[in-house]
Every structure is written in structure tokens, then in C-alpha cells.
Amino acid sequence: MQRTHELFQQAQELIPGGVNSPVRAFKGVGGEPIFFERGEGPYVWDVDGKRYVDYVCSWGPLVAGHAEPDVLRRVQETAAKGLSFGAPVELEIEMARTLCRHVPSLEMVRLVNSGTEATMSALRLARAHTRRDKIVKFQGCYHGHVDALLVQAGSGALTLGVPGSPGIPQAVVAETLTLPYNDADAVEQCFDQHGSEIAAVIVEPVAGNMNCVPPVPGFLEKLREQCDRSGALLIFDEVMTGFRVGVQCAQGRFGITPDLTCLGKVIGGGMPVGAFGGRRDIMEGLAPVGGVYQAGTLSGNPVTMAAGLATLEKIAAPGAFERLEATTTQLVEGLQQRADAAGVKMTTNQCGSMFGLFFTDDAPVTRFEQVKACDLDAFNRFFHAMLEEGVYLAPAAFEAGFVSLAHDAQAIEETLAAAERAFARV
Ligand SMILES: *Cc1c(COP(=O)(O)O)cnc(C)c1O
Numbered sequence: 001m002q003r004t005h006e007l008f009q010q011a012q013e014l015i016p017g018g019v020n021s022p023v024r025a026f027k028g029v030g031g032e033p034i035f036f037e038r039g040e041g042p043y044v045w046d047v048d049g050k051r052y053v054d055y056v057c058s059w060g061p062l063v064a065g066h067a068e069p070d071v072l073r074r075v076q077e078t079a080a081k082g083l084s085f086g087a088p089v090e091l092e093i094e095m096a097r098t099l100c101r102h103v104p105s106l107e108m109v110r111l112v113n114s115g116t117e118a119t120m121s122a123l124r125l126a127r128a129h130t131r132r133d134k135i136v137k138f139q140g141c142y143h144g145h146v147d148a149l150l151v152q153a154g155s156g157a158l159t160l161g162v163p164g165s166p167g168i169p170q171a172v173v174a175e176t177l178t179l180p181y182n183d184a185d186a187v188e189q190c191f192d193q194h195g196s197e198i199a200a201v202i203v204e205p206v207a208g209n210m211n212c213v214p215p216v217p218g219f220l221e222k223l224r225e226q227c228d229r230s231g232a233l234l235i236f237d238e239v240m241t242g243f244r245v246g247v248q249c250a251q252g253r254f255g256i257t258p259d260l261t262c263l264g265k266v267i268g269g270g271m272p273v274g275a276f277g278g279r280r281d282i283m284e285g286l287a288p289v290g291g292v293y294q295a296g297t298l299s300g301n302p303v304t305m306a307a308g309l310a311t312l313e314k315i316a317a318p319g320a321f322e323r324l325e326a327t328t329t330q331l332v333e334g335l336q337q338r339a340d341a342a343g344v345k346m347t348t349n350q351c352g353s354m355f356g357l358f359f360t361d362d363a364p365v366t367r368f369e370q371v372k373a374c375d376l377d378a379f380n381r382f383f384h385a386m387l388e389e390g391v392y393l394a395p396a397a398f399e400a401g402f403v404s405l406a407h408d409a410q411a412i413e414e415t416l417a418a419a420e421r422a423f424a425r426v
Pocket residue numbers: 113114115116117119142143144145204208209237238239240241264265273274
């Protein structure tokens with residue numbers, strides 16, 4: 001690990017913590033982050049030439065796998081015609097049409113450059129539309145690093161033990177109400193008290209930033225019901241779940257239609273992207289039709305659109321998602337069997353191609369408190385043992401895992417064989 005160590009030393013001199021996003025640092029698991037050189041299919045290679053089966057998939061976007069040939073071809077063809085125009089291009093329409101076709105709640109979309117931008121803009125729009133200020137979010141859900149949403153947030157914020165952040169004015173978060181995930185009673189009580197002031201409820205319909213926690217039956221239904229009753233908007237943050245838990249996203253899978261939907265990750269196929277959309281009457285509140293200002297120099301970038309469209313084509317192909325979900329089930333069940341056989345207390349969650357490993361015997365894991373009570377040391381030992389074995393898991397116990405269409409029988413077998421040896425060392 002000579003080269004990766006050297007690069008990390010250099011990076012730390014020039015970039016805070018040596019990383020451009022905190023979850024990449026190995027703060028939670030200990031050790032140093034690995035610098036990668038290339039990826040192909042389900043595999044990545046680090047700068048020292050070691051190969052890993054990858055279950056991070058760039059934190060979700062690479063649902064088609066690394067360096068997928070059709071995706072690369074579309075990107076290269078598009079890039080050859082120019083990288084950006086700052087003016088409309090036809091690929092934006094193709095992307096908008098594709099998203100509206102697959103995602104039940106979308107009548108119109110606005111394309112942006114990150115998931116953070118999507119949630120930030122959706123909040124502004126929801127507040128303008130309802131002429132209310134309060135926002136409801138859930139503990140352990142992460143919606144990007146938006147000031148108003150960085151309250152009891154998940155993912156890196158949670159891993160670093162700072163689920164809020166210094167630098168956010170009290171006044172900005174004063175309008176954010178935070179509730180326990182999967183707790184329908186808490187939602188009802190909150191609405192009884194504040195219903196007429198709530199602009200929107202924002203939720204990850206499958207929580208993926210506190211490990212992987214699917215909604216319990218009735219939870220999303222309760223959100224829809226309370227929003228309808230009070231006139232608040234329901235925002236599904238599907239930046240992670242979009243095209244990861246189904247081609248119709250979580251809203252199709254669970255049959256609950258939000259008013260606004262945020263997307264990102266998969267729809268850019270590995271390029272920087274975000275999107276938000278929903279009902280036409282709400283979306284037409286955006287400038288230049290309405291007064292809600294939102295803009296982006298590189299939004300709808302043609303190269304991003306090309307990567308995203310080619311990726312969406314792969315995942316929406318007949319039978320593709322079913323195959324991906326079956327592969328994920330095979331992986332998750334295989335890991336469970338091997339943990340059980342080794343006497344390691346571990347339980348799993350899965351939704352579509354997202355999965356979570358929890359080092360606890362308190363199954364099923366449905367609440368944030370349970371996630372926090374898991375044996376972090378056991379996870380960290382497992383993480384490092386797997387890394388040594390050539391399997392790259394997310395370097396934190398509070399992150400979901402991702403499988404891609406490129407994960408074939410051989411990659412899964414390799415992973416399970418590695419896990420058998422790793423569990424023996426946990
Ligand atoms: C990743 C993520 C975001 C933030 O997206 P960025 O592109 O990193 O800004 C927002 N919400 C959810 C649910 C995410 O998983």
C-alpha cells in the first residue's frame with residue numbers, strides 16, 4: 001500500500017483531510033483511505049495494483065458497473081461534440097422524458113448538479129408553494145449538506161459524530177422539526193401540534209444513510225395522509241433510492257406518490273447530477289415561469305445526460321432490475337449464512353439493490369436507535385478483514401451497500417468466500 005499511502009500524505013497537505021467528501025476518509029473504520037486507479041465491471045483497482053470487488057459503486061450511481069462499455073461510448077461521442085453550452089440541448093429533454101416516464105410522481109423536472117442542490121431547491125419550492133416555513137425531517141436521514149437539513153443527519157455527519165454542523169445559524173434550523181424514522185405516531189403528534197405551519201415533510205423512502213433501513217408498513221402511508229390533511233407537501237428524497245430499489249423508484253415500489261421527488265446518483269451514471277420534480281402546478285412556480293429562483297451554470301450538462309441516459313437504459317431493460325435484485329438477495333443471504341455459521345451476531349436488510357449489514361442480534365433493524373446500538377468494532381474488524389481479502393465495502397457502519405448489474409456469479413462467489421474467512425476473524 002505504498003503508493004496509496006504516499007498519495008494520501010500529499011493529499012492531506014492540499015485538501016482538508018485529504019478527501020473531497022468526508023465519507024471517503026476512513027475516520028469511522030480507522031486507517032487510511034485507498035486511492036483508486038481504475039474500475040471495470042464489479043471490480044476496482046487501487047494505485048498499488050490490488051483488485052477489489054466493489055460494493056460502494058461510487059456511493060450508488062454505478063448501477064451498471066464500472067466503465068460500462070455502452071455508457072462510455074455515449075459519453076465519448078457526446079463529449080466529442082463539446083462539453084457544455086450553457087444553453088438548451090436535446091439530451092435534456094430526453095432525460096426529462098425518461099425520468100417522467102419511469103417515476104410516478106413526475107410531471108416536470110428540473111435538472112441540477114448534485115443531490116444537495118436538488119433537496120435545497122425542492123425545499124425552497126415547497127416553502128414558496130405552501131407559503132409556510134417549517135420542514136419535517138427524520139433522524140438518521142441525510143439530504144445533502146443543506147443548512148436546514150443538516151440536523152440529526154446520517155451518513156458522514158453520523159460517522160464523524162457531528163450529526164449537525166457548526167456554521168449553521170440557529171435561525172436556519174429553528175424551522176426544522178426532526179422526528180424518529182419509521183415512527184408513525186410521532187408524525188401524527190407533530191402534525192397535531194404544527195400541521196398548519198408545515199411546508200413539507202422530506203424523507204428517504206428507504207433510509208440509506210443510516211445503513212439500510214426500509215420503511216415499516218404504514219409509515220410512508222402515514223406521511224402521505226398527514227400531508228394531505230394539513231396541506232403540506234410530501235418530498236421523497238430518492239437521490240439514493242432512485243433506480244436502486246426499482247425502476248419506478250421507491251414510490252413505485254411502495255405505491256405512495258409524493259408531491260416532489262429528488263433524484264441524483266444513478267441518473268448521472270457516475271457524472272455529477274441531481275434533479276427534482278413533481279406536479280406541474282408546483283414545478284411551474286420555478287423561474288422563469290414562476291418566482292422561485294433556482295439556477296445552474298452546468299445544469300443539464302450534455303455529457304452528464306449521456307452517461308445518465310445510457311445507465312438508465314441498462315437498468316430499465318426488460319428483466320435487468322429483477323436480475324439485479326436477485327443477485328443482491330443471493331449476496332445478502334450468503335453473507336447471513338456465513339455469519340451465522342461463524343457465530344457472528346449479524347443481521348441484514350435489503351431493498352432492491354441496496355443492502356445493509358448490522359452487527360447486532362436485535363433483528364429486524366427498523367429504527368435509528370437500533371442502528372446506533374450495533375457493534376461498531378465488529379463492523380470495523382469485518383471491514384478491514386474484507387478489505388484485505390479484496391472486497392471494498394463502504395468505510396463506515398452507517399452506509400448502505402450497493403450491487404451493480406456487473407456483479408456476476410463469480411464476483412458474488414469471491415465475496416462470499418472472502419466473507420467466510422473474514423467472519424472467522426471478527
Ligand atoms: C447522496 C445523497 C444526497 C446528496 O447528494 P450529493 O450529490 O452528494 O449532493 C442527498 N440525499 C440522499 C438521500 C443521498 O443519499
